[in-house]
Amino acid sequence: MKENSRRQITRRTSLLAFLITGIFIAVAIAAPILTPPDPESADPAYKLVRGNYGNQPVPPGDVFPLGAIPAGFRQYLDIYHSLIWGTRSALQFGILVVFFSASLGIFIGAASSYLGGWLNATVMRVTDAFLAFPIIAGVVFFEEIYISIVSPGVINLYQFEEPTLSPIQELLARIDPLLVTLIFFSWMAYARLMNSQVLRIRETAFVEAARALGASPWRLIFRHLVPNSVSPAIVLAARDVGAIVLFQATMAFIGLSSSSPWGVSLAAGRKWIIGPGGNMLRYWWVFFPITIAIILFGIGWNLMGDNLHDWLNPHKDT
Amino acid sequence: MPPLLRFIILRFLSIPVTVLIITMILYAFVMITPPETRAQLYFSGKMPATIDSEERIQRYTEKIISTHHLRDPYPVQFLYWLGQLLDGQWGYSPILKENILPALIRRTPVTIELTLYSLLVFFPLGLITGMIAGWRKHERYDQRFRAAAFIASSIPMFILALVLLDIFYVAVYWFPPERLSIANSQLIISDEWRQITGLVTIDGLLNGQPDVSLDGLRHLVLPVVTLSLMQWATLGRIARVSVIDEAQKDYILAARAHGVNERGLLWGHTFRNILTPALNSTALSVAWLVTGVYVVEIIFNFNGISDVVVRGLLGTPDASSVLGFAIYNVILVCLVMFALDIIQVIVDPRLREGLIAK
Numbered sequence: 001m002k003e004n005s006r007r008q009i010t011r012r013t014s015l016l017a018f019l020i021t022g023i024f025i026a027v028a029i030a031a032p033i034l035t036p037p038d039p040e041s042a043d044p045a046y047k048l049v050r051g052n053y054g055n056q057p058v059p060p061g062d063v064f065p066l067g068a069i070p071a072g073f074r075q076y077l078d079i080y081h082s083l084i085w086g087t088r089s090a091l092q093f094g095i096l097v098v099f100f101s102a103s104l105g106i107f108i109g110a111a112s113s114y115l116g117g118w119l120n121a122t123v124m125r126v127t128d129a130f131l132a133f134p135i136i137a138g139v140v141f142f143e144e145i146y147i148s149i150v151s152p153g154v155i156n157l158y159q160f161e162e163p164t165l166s167p168i169q170e171l172l173a174r175i176d177p178l179l180v181t182l183i184f185f186s187w188m189a190y191a192r193l194m195n196s197q198v199l200r201i202r203e204t205a206f207v208e209a210a211r212a213l214g215a216s217p218w219r220l221i222f223r224h225l226v227p228n229s230v231s232p233a234i235v236l237a238a239r240d241v242g243a244i245v246l247f248q249a250t251m252a253f254i255g256l257s258s259s260s261p262w263g264v265s266l267a268a269g270r271k272w273i274i275g276p277g278g279n280m281l282r283y284w285w286v287f288f289p290i291t292i293a294i295i296l297f298g299i300g301w302n303l304m305g306d307n308l309h310d311w312l313n314p315h316k317d318t
Numbered sequence: 319m320p321p322l323l324r325f326i327i328l329r330f331l332s333i334p335v336t337v338l339i340i341t342m343i344l345y346a347f348v349m350i351t352p353p354e355t356r357a358q359l360y361f362s363g364k365m366p367a368t369i370d371s372e373e374r375i376q377r378y379t380e381k382i383i384s385t386h387h388l389r390d391p392y393p394v395q396f397l398y399w400l401g402q403l404l405d406g407q408w409g410y411s412p413i414l415k416e417n418i419l420p421a422l423i424r425r426t427p428v429t430i431e432l433t434l435y436s437l438l439v440f441f442p443l444g445l446i447t448g449m450i451a452g453w454r455k456h457e458r459y460d461q462r463f464r465a466a467a468f469i470a471s472s473i474p475m476f477i478l479a480l481v482l483l484d485i486f487y488v489a490v491y492w493f494p495p496e497r498l499s500i501a502n503s504q505l506i507i508s509d510e511w512r513q514i515t516g517l518v519t520i521d522g523l524l525n526g527q528p529d530v531s532l533d534g535l536r537h538l539v540l541p542v543v544t545l546s547l548m549q550w551a552t553l554g555r556i557a558r559v560s561v562i563d564e565a566q567k568d569y570i571l572a573a574r575a576h577g578v579n580e581r582g583l584l585w586g587h588t589f590r591n592i593l594t595p596a597l598n599s600t601a602l603s604v605a606w607l608v609t610g611v612y613v614v615e616i617i618f619n620f621n622g623i624s625d626v627v628v629r630g631l632l633g634t635p636d637a638s639s640v641l642g643f644a645i646y647n648v649i650l651v652c653l654v655m656f657a658l659d660i661i662q663v664i665v666d667p668r669l670r671e672g673l674i675a676k
Contacts, residue, residue, distance in 0.1 A: 125332075129339035132651040134608040137644040140627045141344065144640040148351045168350060246474060253476045254616045254628075266477065273480045280484045291477045298472025 014307045020300030028088040035081045045089055045261040047081035050074055057272050057283045067285035069269045077268055083289055086261035090297060093179065093248055093259065094241040100183045102237045105190025110226050112191075113198040114217065124195060130188045135247075138181040139256050146177040178257040182244060190233050197229030231312035235305050242301030249294055262290050322663060322670055329659055333652045340648045341403070344641065345396045353389055357382040358637045359399070359409050403645070409638025414626065418642035421626055426650075427516025428497060429622035432545070433611050434517075435538055440546035440553060445596060447550075448557025453584050455562055463554065470551040475610070479544045479617045486540060493539045496619045502533050541618045545610055552606075556599040560592040594666045601658040605651050623647070 027034065037044035048071060049063065058068040058076055066083060068076035112123035150173045172180070201207060202225070210224050245260075252263025253270075266273075269286035276282060348356060357379045383389060387398050402408075408419040451463035486493045497503065498518060505511055506518060514524050519538070522531030564570065565588065573587050612624035627643045663669045 125335065126339055128332075129336040131602060132336050132605060132648050132655060133340055133644070134605040134612075134647045134651060136609040136612050136624070137627075137647045140640050141347070141644050144637060145347055145351060148355045148637070166350075172350065242472065246472065249474055250476055250613055253474070254613060266474075270480070273477070274484045274488055279489075280481060287477060287480075291474060294474050294477075295469065295472045299468050302468050302472065 017303035045085040047078040082265040101187040105187035109191035109194025142177040239305035242298035411639040444553030448554035452558035452561030467551040
């Protein structure tokens, strides 16, 4: 009886996980249909509408389905547009970061534990060193490097010539610094996970058999060790998508990044979130829809992680 | 040598190794920038006053580049720079108008105070709620706990902070933002104030002015709540999973067969055993905690350590403060991780006696 009700709950949450993430993915794909980008805008994620609607946030209506925030002289930022295109950007960002950091971590963890010995000890020492690095320090650090490459005139107050960039600099200048930071500083959890998993199965009979049959180290790692130990990393990756998007929005809100339309729009409406006299419902449309989207995004991917966990480890009961 | 002492010494020696690895990586990235930018790391406070024309600036930069070997290969440059760091010269920040190391040290107590009070709130709370949830796996309490933890870890901290400010500051004026009220923040920088620990809540009592402590506490409530909510969710989940793992072990079965009641099983038997995994996971996520602390500091306008870089990013960025901030934080995180590891060894007799390796 108890077991039965548990199954039902699992089924319900898994349905919920697919529903939430499915809606987000559908919205992300259909973004250009739901709200066509502004041809004049440099970034399709934002739509600025000219007009005169006063100095206060414009309530939802015919022109703006979810209202708008004043942004500059007689310009209004469409919240509905930011919400829809923000979904697209968030999904892209989250999946990109998780894909690269997980691949990096899985590769490092698996390869080093396969090789073992002092090499593994060294690699794990470096991994632990990375764990001691707060990601916010990485964000400001990369931002700084990025600025100094893209516009040395700003950082180097006394030099204003056009910079000539080396290939590495050129590449870095084109990528979002937050993306680089997050990939560079979030692979450690995957590496540690893979490391402990691979160490456990390295000496098992099937690996021994494959080695005896003459499998190359690469084949051993990618065909035998990784597929048999990757499931916890996949669970972690699903949960990370939500966490990374939340972090991206947070960094955008405090002004350390500009890559999240959700975060940027919330920051634009910051002074109206605290409404007059402490009535935050006065301009609810400024923050409510986007906040709900962020929370649902996080919950959806977290549930997805739980789902994958149950699915990949049917015997383990947590 | 007793195993505990041996462990402490060995563990302590790993801190410089970590810092060395991180500085090596950071400097490798600094190498991407042109030498003129790197020269900034060696600018001193006297520079802006004496240098006015472009030609003299270039000469000054050239001089720095040659004296500090900034055109040499990476290992040479790195060692010269490392020597400078060890010497305590972390560079001059043109925005703060002072050397970066003292600026960082001066702001540290603010951050420590915030972190400490949050720790006092979320650590016991997360541990207890998570343990109960794990013990009553899949019951109603557990489902509520998991739902609450999901939501808590998905709420954007900055929106929560603003909503709390809206209710408790603007509407009812209980808990204002910033670190202290204006009068008291004037007081603590005046000569009458003896700074002992740097934590206003404790210094207030030591100075015989409990009203300042009270003011400090009032200002701490909202940041602590904001920070704790997220950390509670993380720790609570760790505690929950640890209890579920532990509950399947034989000693629990044995204790239950002996007739120990459920409460005794959980608090008397399981509790001690999950402290180790819980502390271990906490130690691994200290860097995330630090990031969260800075976000809260920035939102609530606490002038803690993060102040150094936030100011830098608003105006002209300066390389020394960003690099100094990064290295200082790595050292801080290492020290906290070290402390947590030591607590773990003291709490767990198996580790303490060196019976099992950590």
